[in-house]
Amino acid sequence: MPDHEFALSTPLDVRLGQTDPKDTAFPLRWGILGAGNVSRQWALSLLGVPGATLTAVAARDKDRADAFAANLDVTRSFASYEAMVADEDVDIVYVGTKTWLHKEHTLLALHAGKHVMCEKPLASNAAEAAEMYASAADRGVMLLDGMWTRFFPAIEHARTLIHDGAIGEPLMVHADFFDPIYVIQVAPLAFGYEQAPSSIVTGGRAASAAILDYEGNHAAVLSFPPFNSELPEVTEIFGTQGRISLGRPGHCPTELTLHAPRVGGVPSQYRTNNEPAPQHRFHYPLPANVSIPSAFPNQHGFLYQAEAVHRCLAAGLVECPQYTQAESMHCMHIWTDIMRQKAAAANA
Amino acid sequence: MPDHEFALSTPLDVRLGQTDPKDTAFPLRWGILGAGNVSRQWALSLLGVPGATLTAVAARDKDRADAFAANLDVTRSFASYEAMVADEDVDIVYVGTKTWLHKEHTLLALHAGKHVMCEKPLASNAAEAAEMYASAADRGVMLLDGMWTRFFPAIEHARTLIHDGAIGEPLMVHADFFDPIYVIQVAPLAFGYEQAPSSIVTGGRAASAAILDYEGNHAAVLSFPPFNSELPEVTEIFGTQGRISLGRPGHCPTELTLHAPRVGGVPSQYRTNNEPAPQHRFHYPLPANVSIPSAFPNQHGFLYQAEAVHRCLAAGLVECPQYTQAESMHCMHIWTDIMRQKAAAANA
Structure with a gap:
């Protein structure tokens, strides 16, 4: 029973010739919506992506947003979700709030013209998710379901x-x-x-x-x-x-x-x-190149999805073949x- | 992560004070009904039980019965199930025929006053199984479902x-x-x-x-x-x-x-x-102390149930607590x- 070290160094999008591994350096300025633990873990995973900048964080509670920003060297913190998604220096918004708020927060960011990566489950039901994908399609931006698995x-x-x-x-x-x-x-x-x-x-x-x-x-x-x-x-x-x-x-x-x-x-x-x-x-x-303290097991595997977002957006893709909108x-x-x-x- | 050798040397019936480990030497003369592969494996497992004697085998095909008997040192072979269950030198019948014949063959043996161990599933449906258990209860003999697991x-x-x-x-x-x-x-x-x-x-x-x-x-x-x-x-x-x-x-x-x-x-x-x-x-x-060639994996674990049958019948039990009739x-x-x-x- 041989044990193999198997370094699958070519993610699906790269294998399909759709993206370039170097494009993890493609610059994206991230706004983090929600300052909870999963947002913290996502932000930490971005530190491993050469092109990622932590530009903004927003929480309804100003102290929480400030503490999150100070901890993670996020440039700006907002107590208003609306203000953050309007920030011209934000390219893509990570939605890390509670499931029942995913639709509201995703649409907010999409309406401001931002790409969005939203934590799973994407919405409270399929009808909401369909509405969210339609909104992203209208604007030609990415809406990615955070199925990091x-x-x-x-x-x-x-x-x-x-x-x-x-x-x-x-x-x-x-x-x-x-x-x-x-x-x-x-x-x-x-x-x-x-x-x-x-x-x-x-x-x-x-x-x-x-x-x-x-x-x-x-x-x-x-x-x-x-x-x-x-x-x-x-x-x-x-x-x-x-x-x-x-x-x-x-x-x-x-x-x-x-x-x-x-x-x-x-x-x-x-x-x-x-x-x-x-x-x-x-x-x-x-x-x-990433370590996330006090996390669930293997949480720094968030990095794989973070890298894919950079690669795909660099290539002009608004879907990732690893988990398409249809899937x-x-x-x-x-x-x-x-x-x-x-x-x-x-x-x- | 310690690995333990765990010798559970006291089966449930022994732990409950119902049987005595020595009673694997309790004499039981077995008749094997059906000369297929599972019957062969059950017969081989009996070789590891001190009190077990392979007395008879029956198959509709006389040549098959004879070959089975010759291979396994079974004293007598029958081409008639009826004749075998009537044999006064048989104490207990193992029913190893096809599921849809379990009821017919089990009742045949029970009507002859024999204890029966029948391969699983016990019958073709619950109604048949209930009828079989009732027949065993009428005669005060064992009817054991062969759930060796x-x-x-x-x-x-x-x-x-x-x-x-x-x-x-x-x-x-x-x-x-x-x-x-x-x-x-x-x-x-x-x-x-x-x-x-x-x-x-x-x-x-x-x-x-x-x-x-x-x-x-x-x-x-x-x-x-x-x-x-x-x-x-x-x-x-x-x-x-x-x-x-x-x-x-x-x-x-x-x-x-x-x-x-x-x-x-x-x-x-x-x-x-x-x-x-x-x-x-x-x-x-x-x-x-048992080895079964050309068997499924761990098939010689049949021995555990075989031993229990001897212990329980020695103690006058017609059920095994490991798998009661109610269960x-x-x-x-x-x-x-x-x-x-x-x-x-x-x-x-």
């Missing part, structure tokens, strides 16, 4: 392996995490997002799990327990010829194991043989359906 | 840990395996079987996954993909204070990892801290409901 090399490698047929036809995915939007995105990662699920059933503690059925006999078994616990954080994608197992934490993995088929193309399963499948384990060391909407529709079923279960 | 030391240890509160209150289980009855039994292992699930929803490829909702906010997320693949074989039981992760193969595990809570009783989860929970990994070496019926009801939904999906 998709920018990790382990995920990019998983996508490549699936595309190259390393596990044959993907048939089923398993994923769990307390935040459903993270586990939902695993389904289109494996199966694509051209078709909506043909059915979604939820169950468990006030709908804490869901089974997604896709055309072509694909199924996603997702679990998002709402209680504090030590979660399995499994992300498994398995198909006709093998299985991809992402390392923990499943939403920001730095490890991938490919359980490859046996020689002769027969998948290893206890029905057909007595030996475990050959395993290939790959490691993807996190960026060393984001696909996930928002599923999330909205699950939330609807969850609300119905809670009120039953 | 439950007799593995790793499972006995999991049960003990749950009982002792090592993971707090169990809230959710995840399990997958191609045979649904194996993953179903994980739910009552964690939550007990006093109450039926309050709801069962299925989904996926012709209902290849199910979510079981139990009173008290317990939920089981089960997946039983019907295609050949390298399955994850996850068995996870997680609660308010930690998690039990059974090793692969999940249906016959020889390893258990306890992800214990942090000091102070706070469960380790990314919401509340940045360090992984302390892990305690336990190994349970398989019995060395078997609990699982049969869930299985029947899932099969019903699966048939409905296939016909939709």
